[in-house]
Amino acid sequence: MTDLSSDYEGEYPIVVEGLVNAFDGFVVHQDLSLKVRKGEILGVVGGSGTGKSVLMRSIIGLQQPEAGEITVLGHKMGESTDEEGIDLRSRWGVLFQGGALFSTLTVGENVEVPLKQFFPEIADALRADIARFKVRLAGLPEEAAAKYPSELSGGMKKRAGLARALALDPELLFLDEPTAGLDPIGADAFDRLTRGLADTLGLTVFLITHDLDTLHAICDRVAVLADKKVIAVGTIPELLALDHPWIQEYFNGPRGRAALGAKDQTSNDSTAEARVPALHDNSGASSGEPEA
Numbered sequence: 001m002t003d004l005s006s007d008y009e010g011e012y013p014i015v016v017e018g019l020v021n022a023f024d025g026f027v028v029h030q031d032l033s034l035k036v037r038k039g040e041i042l043g044v045v046g047g048s049g050t051g052k053s054v055l056m057r058s059i060i061g062l063q064q065p066e067a068g069e070i071t072v073l074g075h076k077m078g079e080s081t082d083e084e085g086i087d088l089r090s091r092w093g094v095l096f097q098g099g100a101l102f103s104t105l106t107v108g109e110n111v112e113v114p115l116k117q118f119f120p121e122i123a124d125a126l127r128a129d130i131a132r133f134k135v136r137l138a139g140l141p142e143e144a145a146a147k148y149p150s151e152l153s154g155g156m157k158k159r160a161g162l163a164r165a166l167a168l169d170p171e172l173l174f175l176d177e178p179t180a181g182l183d184p185i186g187a188d189a190f191d192r193l194t195r196g197l198a199d200t201l202g203l204t205v206f207l208i209t210h211d212l213d214t215l216h217a218i219c220d221r222v223a224v225l226a227d228k229k230v231i232a233v234g235t236i237p238e239l240l241a242l243d244h245p246w247i248q249e250y251f252n253g254p255r256g257r258a259a260l261g262a263k264d265q266t267s268n269d270s271t272a273e274a275r276v277p278a279l280h281d282n283s284g285a286s287s288g289e290p291e292a
């Protein structure tokens with residue numbers, strides 16, 4: 001993997017080394033490595049079927065890899081005791097594609113599910129209060145807690161899923177295509193919510209997306225999946241300096257240029273201060289040196 005800013009000396013809450021995943025002999029990942037920095041929003045991109053979701057599932061222990069080592073918050077996945085595994089799972093939140101809400105439960109009850117699972121000792125009234133707070137934190141009105149998923153718009157469902165992902169005050173947040181299916185205004189609002197929550201709560205965010213606007217607006221760095229591995233990770237300007245055909249086509253194609261133009265327009269527009277957060281770049285200077 002080419003880590004384009006390998007002078008970083010901070011913590012890595014997620015470290016993936018030499019990951020191999022295969023289904024019936026079909027190899028999805030071959031010797032994939034990736035390090036996610038504490039406090040960053042890492043965008044994860046790649047063509048359809050390159051294994052972004054499988055990578056996320058491997059990190060959170062839903063996919064048993066054929067080989068490789070995954071360390072999350074200092075714990076080696078697959079090596080912890082049951083108790084350590086439960087403790088670890090309570091330290092991340094996941095928003096799956098489509099929200100994955102229980103349709104027979106209200107939004108509030110959905111948010112209560114992980115609270116009940118991990119902290120059964122919490123009294124019912126307090127648990128309901130916490131759920132209502134998380135619903136508001138995800139940008140929904142408090143009344144939404146009493147609604148069923150079928151009564152919500154697509155954007156509200158995403159926020160309900162986010163509220164559930166935030167239920168346990170996680171340190172890590174995994175988002176799988178959170179703006180897919182949202183209109184541009186809804187997607188922009190969700191991006192701002194994500195950036196705001198990450199900054200306020202000090203979250204580390206692993207964000208799978210096809211949305212170029214999201215990458216430009218809120219991601220600190222971007223990891224590119226191709227050829228069964230992470231071929232590069234860096235800021236968008238760092239990635240643009242690479243001569244890889246997929247990266248050039250993706251970021252420098254018509255859609256990529258339009259997204260960059262929109263971001264530049266926003267940066268130049270002083271009235272847009274509150275609309276879209278600036279691109280955060282915590283990576284330091286580009287060294288261009290391959291890490292491994």
Ligand SMILES: Nc1ncnc2c1ncn2[C@@H]1O[C@H](COP(=O)(O)OP(=O)(O)OP(=O)(O)O)[C@@H](O)[C@H]1O
Nearest residue numbers: 023024028046047048049050051052053054055210
């Ligand atoms: N449980 C499974 N059994 C068999 N094949 C699987 C399984 N899960 C994923 N795959 C295959 O692994 C490959 C990678 O899938 P994955 O969903 O990770 O891709 P992705 O990069 O997230 O794609 P997209 O951008 O379209 O969502 C695909 O070819 C998929 O068919």
